[in-house]
Amino acid sequence: xxxxxxxxxxxxxxxxxxxxxxxxxxxxxxxxxxxxxxxxxxxxxxxxxxxxxxxxxxxxxxxxxxxxxxxxxxxxxxxxxxxxxxxxxxxxxxxxxxxxxxxxxxxxxxxxxxxxxxxxxxxxxxxxxxxxxxxxxxxxxxxxxxxx
Amino acid sequence: xxxxxxxxxxxxxxxxxxxxxxxxxxxxxxxxxxxxxxxxxxxxxxxxxxxxxxxxxxxxxxxxxxxxxxxxxxxxxxxxxxxxxxxxxxxxx
Numbered sequence: 001x002x003x004x005x006x007x008x009x010x011x012x013x014x015x016x017x018x019x020x021x022x023x024x025x026x027x028x029x030x031x032x033x034x035x036x037x038x039x040x041x042x043x044x045x046x047x048x049x050x051x052x053x054x055x056x057x058x059x060x061x062x063x064x065x066x067x068x069x070x071x072x073x074x075x076x077x078x079x080x081x082x083x084x085x086x087x088x089x090x091x092x093x094x095x096x097x098x099x100x101x102x103x104x105x106x107x108x109x110x111x112x113x114x115x116x117x118x119x120x121x122x123x124x125x126x127x128x129x130x131x132x133x134x135x136x137x138x139x140x141x142x143x144x145x146x147x148x
Numbered sequence: 149x150x151x152x153x154x155x156x157x158x159x160x161x162x163x164x165x166x167x168x169x170x171x172x173x174x175x176x177x178x179x180x181x182x183x184x185x186x187x188x189x190x191x192x193x194x195x196x197x198x199x200x201x202x203x204x205x206x207x208x209x210x211x212x213x214x215x216x217x218x219x220x221x222x223x224x225x226x227x228x229x230x231x232x233x234x235x236x237x238x239x240x241x
Contacts, residue, residue, distance in 0.1 A: 010149050017156040020187065024160030027167045027183060033176055036167070040183040043160075051153070051190055059202050068202035072193060075209045079186065082216040086182055093223050094175040 002062065009057040016051030019043060034101045037091055044083035052076045150198040157191045178222055185215030 023043025030036045052072050059069040161184055168180035189208045196204025225231050 006149070013149060013153050016190075017153060020190070021156055021160050023183070024163040024187075027180060028163050033173065033179075036176065037179060040179055043183055044186050048186065048190060051194070055193060055197060058197060063197070063200075063202050065202050068196075068205050071205040071209055075189065075193070075205065075212055078209070079189070079212055082212070083186060086216055086219040087179075089220060089223055090175055090179050090182065093227055094173070096227070097173075097175065099173065099175065 005057060005061045009054040012050050012054035012057070016047050016049075016054065019047035019050060023047060032102065033094055033099055034091065037087060041084070041087045044087065045080065048076060048079055048083075150194055153194045154191065154198055157187055157194060161187045161191065174226060178219065181222075182215065182219045185211065185218070189215070 020043050023039050023046075026039025026042070027036050030039055052075070056069045056072050059065050059072065164180050164184045164187065168177050168184065171177040171180060189212045192208040192211060193205050196202050196208075221231065
């Protein structure tokens with residue numbers, strides 16, 4: 001029985017290890033800020049879920065300590081509420097700090113739909129380098145720069 | 149089993165801290181610090197199980213609380229340049 005619990009919780013811990021290491025490796029390897037955000041969010045949800053399932057099984061059946069299991073479940077619940085909130089806050093702050101997500105060919109992914117976020121700021125000044133013809137106010141300047 | 153878990157989490161913690169040092173923008177560093185805090189929570193819990201003392205989970209729960217507050221506070225500070233004066237509401241945006 002104990003060997004069966006060890007094997008099942010070990011499988012869960014191994015899956016969690018793969019998630020955590022994949023997220024950390026993606027945080028190094030990914031080229032853009034928003035792709036790095038995606039990689040880090042995988043760690044925050046998947047890795048924690050599987051590792052804590054394995055730890056709860058160990059705490060209940062092997063260590064015979066149900067209070068630790070309850071605390072681990074509380075930690076998982078709290079992290080499941082706060083980790084996506086923190087990721088969303090970081091990504092929105094990066095958008096408001098004019099970090100624009102880019103496609104592979106260098107074009108900007110978002111343009112006109114961002115205008116409610118950029119209330120009060122110059123959206124055309126943000127997007128001039130990637131979409132010169134899309135900005136209505138600076139048409140003359142963009143035409144001049146294209147002629148050069 | 150727990151030793152492998154602790155080693156893997158420690159290696160990924162080192163990778164995340166590398167991103168926190170070489171990150172091009174502020175938000176890369178902040179994302180890396182947030183992810184490192186999440187990994188430290190799992191590391192503390194797993195280390196408690198490794199040394200046969202599962203009571204370390206209390207510290208992990210406390211660290212999860214502090215990590216979230218840290219991220220939000222640092223974001224707010226770098227967005228408005230101030231923490232909690234209340235004068236940024238209608239003026240700066």
